[in-house]
Amino acid sequence: MPEYAVGLDLGGTNLKAGLVHREEGLVETARRPTEADKGPEHVLDQMAAVASDLMAPIGEENVLGIGIGSPGAINWERTTVSHPPNLPGWTSINLQETLRDRLGSLVVVVENDANAAGLGSAHYGAGAAFDSFLMVTLGTGVGGAIIYRNQIFRGSTGGAGEIGHMTIDYEGPYANTGVAGAIEGYLGQSFLSDHARDRLVNYPDSAVHGLVEGDLDRVTPRVLSEAAEQGDDAARSILAWAGHKLGCVLGAAVNLLDIRTIIVGGGVSGAGDFLLAPARDTLPRYVTPGLRDDLTLRREKRGNDVGMLGAARLVFEGADAHV
Amino acid sequence: MPEYAVGLDLGGTNLKAGLVHREEGLVETARRPTEADKGPEHVLDQMAAVASDLMAPIGEENVLGIGIGSPGAINWERTTVSHPPNLPGWTSINLQETLRDRLGSLVVVVENDANAAGLGSAHYGAGAAFDSFLMVTLGTGVGGAIIYRNQIFRGSTGGAGEIGHMTIDYEGPYANTGVAGAIEGYLGQSFLSDHARDRLVNYPDSAVHGLVEGDLDRVTPRVLSEAAEQGDDAARSILAWAGHKLGCVLGAAVNLLDIRTIIVGGGVSGAGDFLLAPARDTLPRYVTPGLRDDLTLRREKRGNDVGMLGAARLVFEGADAHV
Numbered sequence: 001m002p003e004y005a006v007g008l009d010l011g012g013t014n015l016k017a018g019l020v021h022r023e024e025g026l027v028e029t030a031r032r033p034t035e036a037d038k039g040p041e042h043v044l045d046q047m048a049a050v051a052s053d054l055m056a057p058i059g060e061e062n063v064l065g066i067g068i069g070s071p072g073a074i075n076w077e078r079t080t081v082s083h084p085p086n087l088p089g090w091t092s093i094n095l096q097e098t099l100r101d102r103l104g105s106l107v108v109v110v111e112n113d114a115n116a117a118g119l120g121s122a123h124y125g126a127g128a129a130f131d132s133f134l135m136v137t138l139g140t141g142v143g144g145a146i147i148y149r150n151q152i153f154r155g156s157t158g159g160a161g162e163i164g165h166m167t168i169d170y171e172g173p174y175a176n177t178g179v180a181g182a183i184e185g186y187l188g189q190s191f192l193s194d195h196a197r198d199r200l201v202n203y204p205d206s207a208v209h210g211l212v213e214g215d216l217d218r219v220t221p222r223v224l225s226e227a228a229e230q231g232d233d234a235a236r237s238i239l240a241w242a243g244h245k246l247g248c249v250l251g252a253a254v255n256l257l258d259i260r261t262i263i264v265g266g267g268v269s270g271a272g273d274f275l276l277a278p279a280r281d282t283l284p285r286y287v288t289p290g291l292r293d294d295l296t297l298r299r300e301k302r303g304n305d306v307g308m309l310g311a312a313r314l315v316f317e318g319a320d321a322h323v
Numbered sequence: 324m325p326e327y328a329v330g331l332d333l334g335g336t337n338l339k340a341g342l343v344h345r346e347e348g349l350v351e352t353a354r355r356p357t358e359a360d361k362g363p364e365h366v367l368d369q370m371a372a373v374a375s376d377l378m379a380p381i382g383e384e385n386v387l388g389i390g391i392g393s394p395g396a397i398n399w400e401r402t403t404v405s406h407p408p409n410l411p412g413w414t415s416i417n418l419q420e421t422l423r424d425r426l427g428s429l430v431v432v433v434e435n436d437a438n439a440a441g442l443g444s445a446h447y448g449a450g451a452a453f454d455s456f457l458m459v460t461l462g463t464g465v466g467g468a469i470i471y472r473n474q475i476f477r478g479s480t481g482g483a484g485e486i487g488h489m490t491i492d493y494e495g496p497y498a499n500t501g502v503a504g505a506i507e508g509y510l511g512q513s514f515l516s517d518h519a520r521d522r523l524v525n526y527p528d529s530a531v532h533g534l535v536e537g538d539l540d541r542v543t544p545r546v547l548s549e550a551a552e553q554g555d556d557a558a559r560s561i562l563a564w565a566g567h568k569l570g571c572v573l574g575a576a577v578n579l580l581d582i583r584t585i586i587v588g589g590g591v592s593g594a595g596d597f598l599l600a601p602a603r604d605t606l607p608r609y610v611t612p613g614l615r616d617d618l619t620l621r622r623e624k625r626g627n628d629v630g631m632l633g634a635a636r637l638v639f640e641g642a643d644a645h646v
Contacts, residue, residue, distance in 0.1 A: 073613050083613070132479050146579070153471075155581025156455050157614075165611035166575040169504075170491045170568070177611045179574070181492075245493070251502070252489040256469070256576055258478025288488035288500045290396050290406070291480075 001319060002064040006051045007120075007312030009113065009304070010070045012036055012086025015046055018305070019054040019063075020312035025124045026305060030054050036087050043087065044095075048102035064319055065107025067311035068095055069116030076158050078109050078314070086140075109314040113137075113307055114161055115152045117265055117300075118145030120310025125302040126263045133261035134253055135300075136163055136246070138221075138268035138275075141176070142184040146257065164188070168248045183249040187242050189268065193219050196238045203234035225271040239271050243278030250279065250297070251286020258291055265300035272299060324642060325387040329374045330443075330635030332436065332627070333393045335359055335409025338369055341628070342377040342386075343635035348447045349628060353377050359410050366410065367418075371425035387642050388430025390634035391418055392439030399481050401432050401637070409463075432637040436460075436630055437484055438475045440588055440623075441468030443633025448625040449586045456584035457576055458623070459486055459569070461544075461591035461598075464499070465507040469580065487511070491571045506572040510565050512591065516542050519561045526557035548594040562594050566601030573602065573620070574609020581614055588623035595622060 003023070009016040011034060019028040032050045034043055047068070055063050072084030079096040096108040111119070118135035121127035127135065131150055137143040142164030146153035153160050164184035165177055172181025175188065185191050197216045200208055207227045212218040227235035250262050262283075264276060276299060284292045300306055326346070332339040335357060342351040355373045357366055370391070378386050395407030402419040419431040434442070441458035444450035450458065454473055460466040465487030469476035476483050487507035488500055495504025498511065508514050520539045523531055530550045535541040550558035573585050585606075587599060599622060607615045623629055 144579075148476075153580075156583060157581055159614050160579065160581035162578040162581070162611050162614065165578040167571060167609050168490060168493045170571040170609070179578075179609055179611065182611075248490060248493040252575060253579055255485040255488040255502075256467075256483065256579060257476075258480055258482035258485070260479060286490050286493070286502055288485050288502065288505075291482050291485065 002062045004058060004062055005064045005312040005315035006054050006066045007116075007308035007310065007315075008047060008051060008066060008068045009116075009307040009311065010034070010047065010068055010084075010087075012071070015050050016304070016308060017050045017054055018308035018312065019058070020309055022316050026309060028054055028057075029308070034087075039089050040087070040093055044093075044098050044102065048099060051099075051103065060104070060106070063106070065109065065315040066099065066103070067116070067314035068108070068110040069113040069307045069311040070095070070110050071113050074110055074112050074158050076154075078111055078158075081110055107315055107318060109318055111152070111311065111314050112145075112158070112161075114143030115145040115154070116310035116314065117143070117304075117307045118147045118161070118310065119152055119313050120306030120308070121263050121265065121300050121302070122147045122150055122310075123313050124309040125265075125306045126298050126300045127261075130261045132259045133263050134163070134250070134257065134259050135161075136250070136262060136264050137266035138187060138264060139266040140189050142187050143266070146259065148259065163249060163253060166249050166252060168245060168252070183245060186245040187268070189221055192221055192224075192238075192242055192268070195241070196224055196235075199238055200234060206234035207232040208235055221268045221271060225274065228271065228274040236274055239274040240278040243275040244282045246275065247279040247282025248286050251283050254283070254287045254291055254295065260291065260294050261296045261298070263298050263300050265303065265306060267304070325385045327381060327385055328387045328635040328638035329377050329389045330439075330631035330633065331370060331374060331389060331391045332439075332630040332634065333357070333370065333391055333407075333410075335394070338373050339627070339631060340373045340377055341631035341635065342381070343632055345639050349632060351377055351380075352631070357410075362412050363410070363416055367416075367421050367425065371422060374422075374426065383427070383429070386429070388432065388638040389422065389426070390439070390637035391431070391433040392436040392630045392634040393418070393433050394436050397433055397435050397481050399477075401434055401481075404433055430638055430641060432641055434475070434634065434637050435468075435481070435484075437466030438468040438477070439633035439637065440466070440627075440630045441470045441484070441633065442475055442636050443629030443631070444586050444588065444623050444625070445470045445473055445633075446636050447632040448629045449621050449623045450584075453584045455582045456586050457486070457573070457580065457582050458484075459573070459585060459587050460589035461510060461587060462589040463512050465510050466589070469582065471582065486572060486576060489572050489575060491568060491575070506568060509568040510591070512544055515544055515547075515561075515565055515591070518564070519547055522561055523557060529557035530555040531558055544591045544594060548597065551594065551597040559597055562597040563601040566598040567605045569598070570602040570605025571609050574606050577606070577610045577614055577618065583614065583617050584619045584621070586621050586623050588626065588629060590627070
């Protein structure tokens with residue numbers, strides 16, 4: 001059986017793809033702009049092209065198939081994505097059919113991007129040390145995946161793990177989806193940046209002002225991390241505020257799941273311990289005493305690569321299930 | 324194979340046991356006082372006695388075993404209960420060994436009482452119509468169980484489903500376990516009664532005052548339900564307040580699990596639609612739009628019997644797994 005698969009991370013801005021060896025992990029990567037504004041057909045062409053780029057040197061016959069981590073809702077059969085945010089014009093597209101039209105009879109599997117990241121972490125990342133964990137991805141939004149006994153817990157329709165929409169304050173501010181107090185309304189990139197701007201007005205000496213050259217519209221979580229690294233109190237305080245909120249929602253999740261390991265990935269997790277240490281402090285205070293032992297919160301050190309790795313892993317698992 | 328099992332619901336006040344036929348369900352019940360103040364050995368004697376009472380008429384050889392729904396933490400092997408609240412002097416007791424000492428070599432299985440209720444509902448109650456659902460039991464506390472594909476989702480150590488300790492307000496009031504804004508701090512029997520007392524001071528014409536003969540210390544959720552049935556606005560408003568909170572926490576759970584059916588059992592669920600209709604209204608507002616279809620919230624019409632039924636079901640499932 002071929003020992004390689006392509007894992008493709010379908011983002012609103014870039015397509016990132018990796019050639020993954022079953023045992024050795026990521027051996028080669030490629031990237032193309034998504035150019036989502038040119039419409040679904042163009043994006044599908046780009047996806048096929050980046051996969052072809054990776055397969056050409058080793059020969060398509062040595063590749064088991066293509067796994068895709070995609071935003072949006074995925075059907076139970078893992079063939080079709082519906083209403084991915086940031087991909088205009090996509091209603092419901094069967095990626096299996098449309099990519100086979102372009103690439104031939106390869107295996108094509110699609111999974112929600114957060115679930116793919118969880119599966120990647122479970123097999124190639126920080127999650128490999130644990131049977132079960134909750135993966136939280138802090139990026140533009142707040143995504144999540146439940147890995148239970150080394151498998152994605154998919155729920156009734158494949159949509160489980162939407163930790164970003166869990167409320168921690170039923171009278172709190174509204175997030176994108178209209179859920180009051182949803183954690184994404186605190187930790188989503190734009191919400192966290194807005195909060196930082198509001199606070200920074202009261203910290204005229206903060207290093208952040210210099211980093212954004214006085215233009216607070218340019219504040220991002222990355223800038224806050226950079227200032228925090230430099231010892232800036234305002235940035236550290238803002239990231240601690242966010243980490244506390246993260247601890248609250250993770251506590252709620254631990255109570256429901258009795259899964260006590262949490263792995264945090266995604267771009268905002270680059271804030272590292274400025275965000276994660278306060279989350280670790282808060283977490284047990286929101287968990288019932290009987291479930292407080294062995295709580296573990298770690299950063300995914302492989303970063304966003306776990307998305308590609310997990311997407312490829314879907315292909316291996318599908319093949320294993322059919323042997 | 325014997326077609327009967329005994330299901331035993333180990334409460335702080337009463338032991339309720341049922342003789343359960345695999346297909347026909349509950350055929351006979353018995354009850355003894357727990358007399359928890361007389362210590363664990365006495366309670367174990369009572370448990371053995373109530374089981375013997377039920378088995379005697381049909382003959383022990385026709386009974387597959389005894390399943391027990393117990394408060395407290397249950398070990399992964401389902402033999403031992405640790406630190407059950409309301410049972411003084413119980414630290415960690417192996418019910419399998421201690422009951423076999425009293426009853427001979429019967430199968431003995433123990434599971435958390437909320438999980439047992441969920442399993443009972445899944446096979447003999449409102450849950451039988453669904454593959455997956457979240458069971459919430461509203462009683463002295465707020466318990467929960469996740470039934471996923473007709474099985475109890477146990478989490479890493481058997482402790483999953485603790486919905487009562489999920490926060491809906493990270494700066495909210497503290498519940499028993501010290502979690503701020505935990506739903507049990509609103510809907511647990513004593514908390515809901517306290518809230519009602521505070522509110523009723525402002526409703527001097529409420530029917531509740533008559534029902535408790537002017538002694539607000541006697542207000543319970545049951546009294547509120549009774550007044551609500553009589554058309555009392557104050558009682559209806561208090562139950563609606565509680566139902567709204569229930570909807571918030573259930574929304575958070577749906578986001579995480581993508582399990583869209585909720586079955587509410589336990590004594591407080593007797594408040595029926597005065598509590599559940601507001602919960603139903605609130606629920607979708609705390610769920611991300613992609614998971615809002617097909618949300619269903621039902622009352623468990625078999626009441627607390629699902630606890631005994633589920634406890635017995637554990638015995639049948641254990642036997643099936645060994646065939």
